[in-house]
Amino acid sequence: MRVNDRIPRIKLTVTNDSSITRNKELISNGLPLPQHLRVRDTAKLALFSESGAYVPAQFQALSWWPDGSLKWVLISFVADVSADETRIFWLDLNSSGSTTDQFIASVAKSGDICVDTGKLGFSVSRSCRSLFDDLKLKTEAGWIRLDTYNGFIGSKVTVDSQQLDIGSAKEIMIDDNGSERAVICFTGYYESSSGQASNLMYIIRITVHRDSSAVRVLHTIRNLGSAIELKGLEFLIPLQANHIKVYHDNHLIEKYCAASNEGSFGVLHDSPDEYYHGNLAKQDAKTSGQFAGWATVETESGWALSAAVRHFWEKYPKSLELGQTGFSLGLLPTSSRTFDSFLPGNQVKHSYALRQGESRTHEFMLYFHTPNPDGGQLPSVMNQCHAPLLALAPWDWYAESGALGDLSCQNFKRYPEYEHAIELDFQALMKKRAEHRLYGDRNFGDDSYRRLGSWNNCEYDYPHVGMLMFLRGGGRKWYDLFALPAARHMIDIDFITAGSEQGMVYQHDNDFDPDVLGHSSAGSGKLGSHAWVQGLFEYYAFSGDYTARDAALIVADRWAELTWEQYQKVALGQVPAARMYSTERQWGWTNLALMGAYHVIPKEEYLKSAAALVDIALELQNQDGLFTGFFERNGFAGMLMGSPIIDSLVLYYQATGDERVREMIVRAGRAFSEYGWIDPPGAWAYHAAHRDYKASSDRNLAPAVAYAYYYSDTKEQDKVLWERAVKGFTRSWHETSSAGKGLTQGHRFAVRMLALMDKIERQD
Template sequence: MGEGQHVKLGWLGEPPAGTVSSTWGIPWAAGTLQREEQLALLGPDGVSVPVQSWSAAYWPDGSVKWTAHAAVLPASSAGDYKITKGTPSSVDQPIFVTETENGIEVDTGVIICRLNRSGNSLIREIVRGGSRICSDGRLVAIREAASVISGQKTVREETFHSVILTAKVEQRGPLRTVIKMTGRHEIHGGGRQWLPFTLRLYFFAGQASIRVMHTFLYDGNPQQDFIKGLGISFGVPMRGPLYNRHVRLAGDTGWFSESPKGLMTMRLSDRVAEYYRRQMNGEIIEFDDQEDEAFLKLLNDSAVWNGFKQVQLSADSYTITKRTQEGCSWIRSAVGRRARGLLYAGGEGGGLAVGVRSFWQKSPTALEVDDTATDEARMTAWFWSPDAGAMDLRHYDTQTHVASAYEGADELRSTPYGVGNTSECVIWCCGSTPGASELDAMTELKESPPLLICEPEHYHASRTLGVWSLPDRSTPLKAQLEDTLGSIIAFYQEEIEQRGWYGFWDYGDVMHSYDPVRHTWRYDIGGCAWQNTELAPNIWLWYSFLRTGREDIFRLAEAMARHTSETDVYHIGEYAGLGSRHNVLHWGCGCKEARIGMAGLHKFYFYLTTDERIGDIMDEVKDSDFTTLNLDPMRAYYPKDEFPTHTRSGPDWSAFCSNWLLQWERYEDTAYRDKMLRGIECLKQMPYRLLTGPVFGYDPKTGILEHMGHENYGHHLIICMGGAQVWTEMAMLLNDPEWSGMLAEFGEFYNLSPEEKSRRTAGAINGKDWNIPMLSTAMMGYSAAHSGDVQLARQAWDILLNDRSHWHIGTALQSEPVPIAEYVRPVREIPWISTNTASQWSINLIVCLELIGRHLPAALEARNDK
């Protein structure tokens, strides 16, 4: 179970300053933890802390593979937490949930939140200390429709509000409760419904905050249905005189602090100046009717500011404005670069704060509060700001450009119908106006949710997430390779910033290929633009985190997991369960394939954080092989024949296996295990086992693969889209020596000469399209470790480190400045870079260091490849 029979836990990044809630996952080696065994949490002082635990996955032998945990952790000195077997301590004041026919009530001990089961309003009200803090929490969307008649353009906006279809208690626990609500957006006044949504609300015992996870799916016509605004809105009671009401907006570093009725007038006595300073601090002001009579007359004459908003139109610019009333102009109050994304509004007796995560990264966003001078203000967190242009989800052209732009198919299947986007925010129910330090803490908590993580050694020893290595600097060459891996991560972190890879639909992805002439990535060249999980950068980033525990890498991988699982994959419609290949638009490529959204790309984030939305997505793809009945992945190469559809052993069937593995280990659903085993048995019966194909006839109903010949498609695609990682994990789980032998055979065979391939297979396999040797080095390492073939291990290292005739990195990356006049602003570049190379070279190196690291040469060898 670990050193001292416990699992050590530490904070991702710096320890939080105060009491916080956290949910995290812990892996367990096979046979270590039985499902009936309880777990206790010990604090840094060794005292037991209440913890809520549940099983998230199981090993084939029935033991627990992953556990999930939730706790409310008090402020403490530096030190590690520990999970150990034993009875958890009891919760003094657990969450109390009451369900009725019409609603759900959640009592955390500090706030009471009443939710509806039907209607437009999701949150009926939130009460703290007997006072209502919030009411009528609902989703809002704005549709823009434009028409041109006789050369005159008319734009019409339609407002939609949420309509609840379901509301259920998804998790009911003493420390953590999750409410899941689904529905659609309905036009104001009734009528059309569209934009399906899922909203999750997370409650923790003793906490006055609620984490909100908002997901919407696009189900419109991109030629007609333009989303102008999308957000969540709350009613906030405003109590007391106007000068005792407060608005706070987070800037780059400090706070915009104002009131509907500020105390600044053309005359400001020392006495009033003191009032003014106290007002700015959020204190309640009490005037003396006699002593302050003259000032109160001035105050009555001063303007009343009824509305405030902060609009982040791009990743590098925001504006704060305010106005007196509708029909009057918005007055610019402040400008800045990157707002921290938090708004508070309230009066005497408290108010509501809402913080949007990745506020500037996912621009255009906005925070707005109106009617602050009335009894009830309206606060809205805009995930897409109505002050920006409407979303334009149309394709960038009316045709495809397969030959010139590496687009995947002649068919124009560019459609956003069925893609999604998830936004996160936190709301705080405040008993009084928070001070600057308290508000700062809120922004930090919503932006970097506290997460407990294990040490890299524990993740590694558990063998729960495939084959990867821990950092090793024991020799000069190993140290150099670790530096190179670090430099690749650093380069992409810098590129995200200097190239501005931000925005509502783009944040979390990186680009595919570089253009050294224009000194930019090939953003406008079809299949060379956004990466869309091509060659498994998700796995690269997660391996990099697991082996280092670095917070910056975790956040990089987290953003990619969130984006690629939502926007690159279809959740409803004819392509449900498939994703779109890389393109100028994330949904732009005509190739819709299972490997883009395979569950194995996202399981890292799910198991580390227990994120329920990612769990939904992994469940959505479990039957993605059936979608290929209507959209054969090989339709451009093989016309309709006697087979229901076609599949490649990789990346298609390997992606299906990834999806099935997650169903098997999460739910112990043996039907998905058996479907995977059926495919393996089919491959065993092929003339040359895994060397056969890679294209097969396929029937999703039975899972049977049918022989269609040899070398009928490129073999590098079998392994470079995550297939190698899926297959080796299957070998670890299935305990099937023949399957392991088939993988070893593949790794040893891949780089044989064409003559030797032909000799071994009696002329059936002649070495056609066994491309890009570097992509096969992890499989070579697997084969060498399996058979003890030292010569093969050395060949793998030679290909990975020395052979410059193909995709190669080798040494630490060094960017160079672009001549100042040749790009729009100063940037640095690596002219030859591609994300395909960076991702796969890093993955193969990390795996080979684990499997055949002992055979790594003492130094790089000099080669002069043509």
């Protein structure tokens, strides 16, 4: 193998800050590649240890630049990382001889998919209802069959008193396959005992990796029909066992003998503050706190199974139970007394609700092993479910890659007021989440809106802000506690992924009603104002979460389609350009969504619809640089949401180099600089009549005006633009908010201003 000195090696750091050694863990996450490197083939990529030894790795393209070169690549490899250890790896972008013809999954002549990790083997057949057929485990004595009884491994859903089982898969796809991991996706429908298909769809992705008998499962149930009330959803492994062991904080806390006539035994989280363990039918053994662990059962045929559910308490109710039918993971447990209730908002429910197009997604791990493994083996494997390790590049690699737009690294030395404020915002939001108990399977990841029981629906794009803050150096907390939970929530609850409104988004819930569940109580879905998709694409590019990609594409495709249809009405003279939308928000957020989607998945229809919006803006921009028609609100033409407008135009210009757009940005910035500016105090007005101002106005308009200066050909003449942008921004950057809406509104554009301040300083 050789290294081309003109193309850098990228340092990747894997940190295990826990007290548990992680052995043979699959590390898998995305990495951006700058466009100027022109990397076009994953076969050129190779991974090395700190000492220079070749490390087997697997690479998959997730995103592309418009010229076809790779923009985001998923890197997957297996590593051992000791407790409290940091390991260094190097990614070479121009190696040779690193390819392999080894694959964990293979397709037999019959069409069945055969899986062999070296430690676990099974087959997958479309005609079989079990996710794992011919399951076998490699032990020191050789391969042994893992027999189950009286049924198949899979999920069951209860509607009223009727039980529905997963039907045979309608489609089985291999999402990724190589020497290090395989990802297999099953889709189909839940069926009655007579074989009648329901409107409930399952999408199940299983991930296995080399030299491991652990299986990571991402399980989604989606409602394609009218609103429905579920009584439960469980993933069942029909095995025979007499005991269940419950582990919390990596220690065995109880071992229960599950007598067949006494119901089920295990652990149930029915609120965010306490959990039951032991006999779950009686629910008499209750412990305060949050359960963080797993359960293990040892079968009568000489093998064992351990299982854990990610976000077990945050997305309560959840259970791990051993009963008469086997070992079950209560994803929406029938044993719950809470169901979808949100008690802080006085919303009491006795079921789990799924409106049309809503989903519930759960991530869990199944670890097949021999009884009584070595002391550290169980914690080593099961902690991979709750807190998987990541391979992270230096923060400046993400910031300077261009894959996330203009971005600068966190810098407390240069911008102490701003960096301190955003940290306070995050801490306040997490404190609010804990104090208001903003948890639950339907709610976790979102924030309350005007009162408890109404919801913000991740306004203004939690995943987007979370990913930017994480990858500029804010730390994993922005990913683990903010971006990821919000992305999963949006996929399930806020995005409508089936039915006549497929591709629409539920906006924030203005009303409080104890008879509804929030999030979608306002009724129908919408697109335009108060809808977001940009952050979900960015989350997908880093995480490799195909479920996020699929949901984001559904929304982006519908958005592009509706935008083009509306534009055609304008082009045909059926609707005046000035009335294409009702507010500037609809234009700004629509264009931002289209360009955000295009920057990850460069589909031509996204750019075509964005180009149509650009034509409308060009038509409605007057000689003073202001936007007229539907852009006018609060007495200032196209100003109130100046940054969504300009940010989307910047993304468009950076993708296309269209000089008309650069000139439009400069003209608009000059106008924004003048209209509504109040000095003193050096800020932009929020309402024209009141001449009032607030931090959101400054943080929205400062980057818009700053971009005008940055793209200006007459910087000396336009120096006032930069002076006002900096003055307005720095006046507001210390203000904080404890609400998700305030945090994201205040910082999704503010980080662009920091990047511009760094760029302008380098120019000077």
